[in-house]
Structures are given as C-alpha cells and as structure tokens.
Amino acid sequence: MHAERYARQNLIRDIEKTTGTTLICYIAANSQIERTDIVGIVDLLHNIHPGTPIDLMLHTPGGNIDAAEKIALLVRRRAGDASVRVIVPDYAKSAGTLIALAANTILMSDSSELGAIDPQVEIPDSNGHLQTLSAQSYLDAFHRHARRLKRKPSDPVARLMLGKMEPATVRKLERMITRSRSIAEALLSQSMVRDHDRAVDIAAHLSDTERWHSHGQMISHHNARGLGLNVTYLAPHDDLWVMYWRLFSMQLWAASGKVKLFESSWASLPM
Numbered sequence: 001m002h003a004e005r006y007a008r009q010n011l012i013r014d015i016e017k018t019t020g021t022t023l024i025c026y027i028a029a030n031s032q033i034e035r036t037d038i039v040g041i042v043d044l045l046h047n048i049h050p051g052t053p054i055d056l057m058l059h060t061p062g063g064n065i066d067a068a069e070k071i072a073l074l075v076r077r078r079a080g081d082a083s084v085r086v087i088v089p090d091y092a093k094s095a096g097t098l099i100a101l102a103a104n105t106i107l108m109s110d111s112s113e114l115g116a117i118d119p120q121v122e123i124p125d126s127n128g129h130l131q132t133l134s135a136q137s138y139l140d141a142f143h144r145h146a147r148r149l150k151r152k153p154s155d156p157v158a159r160l161m162l163g164k165m166e167p168a169t170v171r172k173l174e175r176m177i178t179r180s181r182s183i184a185e186a187l188l189s190q191s192m193v194r195d196h197d198r199a200v201d202i203a204a205h206l207s208d209t210e211r212w213h214s215h216g217q218m219i220s221h222h223n224a225r226g227l228g229l230n231v232t233y234l235a236p237h238d239d240l241w242v243m244y245w246r247l248f249s250m251q252l253w254a255a256s257g258k259v260k261l262f263e264s265s266w267a268s269l270p271m
Contacts, residue, residue, distance in 0.1 A: 004254065005268050011247045012265045018240060021085070022048055025057040026071075027251045028260040033063030033071070033095050040262030040269050041071050045078045047266055053082040056103070059248065062094025065119065065176075069183045072102035076190060084191065085232075088112040089248035094120065094215065097206065098180070101187040105230045108221035109241050114229075115219060116212040117184055117203070119176040123169065135173040136209045142170055181207055192230050202228045 012023050024044040026037070048054065056075055062068075075084055086092070086103040093115030100106050100114060118136040125131050142165050148158040184203035185196070193199045205211065205227050212219070225231045234241040255261040255270070262269040 004250070008247060008250050008254070008263060009265050009268065011243065011250070012263070015240070015243050015247065016265060018243065019055065021053045021055045021083075023055045023057065023264065024048075024075075025247070025251060025261070025263045026060070027057070027248070027255045027263070028060040029252060029255045029257065030061065031063075031258045031260050033060055033067050035064060035067045036271070037067060037260065037262075038070055038074070040260065040271055041074055043267055043269055044262055044264050045074060047264075048078055050078060051080040051082050052078070053084070054079045055085045055087060055107075056099075057087045057089065057244065057248065058092045058096060058099060059088070059090055059252070060092055060096035060099075062096050062115065062120070065095045065098060065180055065183060068095035068098045069187075072099045072187055075099075076102045076187075087244055088114065089244055090252075091115065091218075097219075098183055098187065101184055101192065101229075102190065103230075104191050105232050106224065107232045107234060107244075108224065109234050109238075109245075110221075110236050111245075112221060113218040114224055116206060116209070116215055116217065117180050118207045118209055118212075118215065119173075119180050120215055121173060121176065134209055134215055135176050136207060138165075139170065139173055139177070140209065141165075177207065193228070198228060 016023050054075055084103045085105050085107055086100040087107040088100065090111055091113045092100050094117060097114040097117055118134050120132050121135050122130040123133055145158040145161045148155050149162060181203045184206060185199045188199035188202055189196055193202065221231050221233050251261050251263060260271045
C-alpha cells in the first residue's frame with residue numbers, strides 16, 4: 001500500500017519537474033463533491049505559498065455546488081495572481097465543471113470531458129420514490145404544461161401534470177439554477193474570461209438543456225473551446241499527457257469504490 005503511494009508521489013514530482021508547477025490532485029471515482037471535501041483540499045494547499053502557480057488534476061461526477069464554489073475559491077485565492085490550471089484526464093462534470101471554470105486554462109485531451117452545469121435534484125415520483133432530474137428540465141415541463149393550460153383550461157393532461165408539481169419546488173429550482181449560473185459567471189470573470197458579458201454567455205450555454213440533452217453528455221475540448229473556454233489541448237501520445245494519464249490511472253485504482261483521494265507530492269489523504 002505504501003509502495004503504491006510512494007510511486008504515485010514520485011510520479012507527481014516528475015511531472016512537477018517537467019511543468020515547473022505544483023500539482024495537487026482531487027480524484028473522486030464515483031462519489032459526489034461534498035462539504036467534507038474541503039478538509040482534503042485545505043490539506044493539499046497547506047504547504048503551498050500564496051502566489052504560487054497551481055495545477056489541479058480533477059476527476060469528479062459533480063455534486064454540491066456550494067462545496068464546489070468553495071474549493072474553486074480556495075485554490076484560486078492560494079494562487080493569487082499566479083496561474084491556475086485544471087487538468088481533466090477523464091471527466092469533471094456538473095459541479096466539477098464549475099471548479100474548472102475558476103482556472104486560467106483547462107488542460108484536456110481526447111479522453112477529457114466537462115459537463116452541463118444545470119443542477120440535478122432528487123424529486124419524489126408518484127410512488128414516493130426519489131428520482132434524479134435536471135432542475136431546468138423540470139421547470140421546462142412546468143412552463144410547457146402551464147402554457148397548454150392557459151390556452152385550453154380544460155386540457156386534462158396539463159391539469160394532471162401541473163397538479164403533481166409543487167409551486168414551492170418550482171421556486172426552489174429556479175433559485176438553484178440562478179445560483180449555479182451566478183457561480184459560473186463569477187468564477188469565469190475572475191480569471192479565464194474577465195469579461196462579464198462573455199461570462200454570462202458561457203454560463204448560459206453550459207446550462208442550456210436544449211443543447212445538452214442529458215446531464216451526462218460529453219463536452220469535449222472542441223465543444224469547450226467553441227463555448228469560449230480557454231482550453232489547452234494535449235494529444236494522447238504527448239509525453240506530458242502520458243505522465244498525467246499514468247498518474248490518474250494509478251490514483252483511480254487507489255480511489256476505487258467510493259473513496260476519494262486527495263494527493264500531492266507531500267500529502268496523500270483518502271476519504
């Protein structure tokens with residue numbers, strides 16, 4: 001176990017020698033971003049002097065957007081005016097994409113993907129079972145049925161569907177969507193874009209359920225550039241990318257199951 005950790009940390013040091021930048025890693029195999037993850041991030045940042053350029057290798061399916069915002073701001077503030085680069089070997093979805101938006105640039109390859117930032121919520125179905133839905137898709141359905149009912153008050157389908165949708169839930173989801181977009185706009189405006197109108201436009205595109213038909217749909221390096229994000233592309237056979245991928249594969253194995261791994265050249269914290 002220790003030998004595997006030492007091998008990973010030696011590889012991190014080799015990467016740092018190549019890039020000249022401190023590398024920290026947040027690898028979450030199948031687990032959501034949570035408030036408790038702040039502990040791991042703070043531990044990784046502890047020995048980094050303020051104003052130091054930081055590379056963050058990020059792998060996550062998403063999770064709590066408030067925790068994601070705090071992680072992004074912690075890394076950004078420790079780097080100060082220095083560069084922050086987020087490396088996405090496989091995927092950084094949803095709230096993970098929000099973290100990536102705090103970077104000056106996102107490093108991606110053919111295997112890399114970001115995701116839509118529209119919040120996902122658990123809402124009980126007619127049998128009381130929780131189902132995970134896109135907040136925006138739920139609101140789109142609500143407004144669609146409301147328009148149908150306005151045109152035809154006797155419409156039985158619209159009446160039935162609206163009867164299942166709580167006004168309080170609709171208001172809550174509207175606030176969640178606004179919150180997600182405002183986080184994206186603020187993070188983009190700090191470093192990557194530094195233009196409020198462009199940041200608003202990018203955030204809107206990233207939460208557009210008409211463009212991204214499923215929450216898990218891949219946003220490739222081509223898509224990300226097309227949206228206006230600052231993306232650096234490395235080919236899969238690039239020597240540096242090969243090192244990143246090897247490290248990621250080793251860390252993903254160590255973080256198998258629901259374990260998260262926070263790792264740098266001096267710290268290794270499984271949670």
